[in-house]
Structure formats: C-alpha cells, structure tokens
Amino acid sequence: MNRRVDELTVSESAWLKSSYSSGEGGECIEVAATPGAILVRDSKQPAAARLTFGAGAWAGFVEMAAGR
Template sequence: MTHRVSVLTVPESAWFKSSYSSGEGGECVEVAAASAAVLVRDSKQPAGAGLAFGPEAWAGFVRMAAGR
C-alpha cells in the first residue's frame, strides 16, 4: 500500500535532528513521524523534496545504522 504524505503537512514541531548534529551548518537531515510513514528532509532546504519510509523500512534502517 502506498501512502502519500507531504513534508509540508507535518508541523514544524514534529521535526528533529540527530543528537549527533553539531548545529554548525554541516550536512544534516531531519526526521518526523507521520501517521503512515517516517519522513526525512534536508535541514538546509526544509521546503524541498523529502523522503517517506514505511515504519518497517525505517526500523530496519535504524537497526542497520546502529550496527544491531
């Protein structure tokens, strides 16, 4: 099943950066949880294109990134 979720329909308060982000203008992504997907966007272009991942795909990515 495909769910269409716009990064523009998610409130700004829902977006967060990794605690590893320095806040000094480096390359960062922001993540927000929507009802049917996890959204990812470029922190320097928040109104630009974003990516949406299903919950299972996002959980697999996080496990892989964490080395588990």
C-alpha cells in the same frame, strides 16, 4: 509500497534533528514521524523534496545503522 503523506500537515515542531548535528549548519537530516510514514529531509533545504519510508523500512534502516 508508496504512501502519499500530506506534508503540509507536518508541523515544523514535528521535525527532529540528530543530536550529532552541530549548531553550525553542517550536513544533517531531520526526521518526522506521521501516522502513516516516516519523513526524512535535508536540514539545509527543508522545503526541498522529502523521502518517505514505511515504518518497517525505517526500523530496518535504524537497526542496520546501529549495527545490530
């Protein structure tokens, strides 16, 4: 199911960067949780297109990535 999230309502302070990210501008993504979806963006191009995931899809991805 696709959900439209008004990305203008997501404040910059809502975006979280991985603790594995170096401060040198390496390759990294940022994630923001909204009531209806999880947003993912490229930290080097924050104004570019963003991916939107439902909570269930995001939880499945995190579980898979953590090797559980």
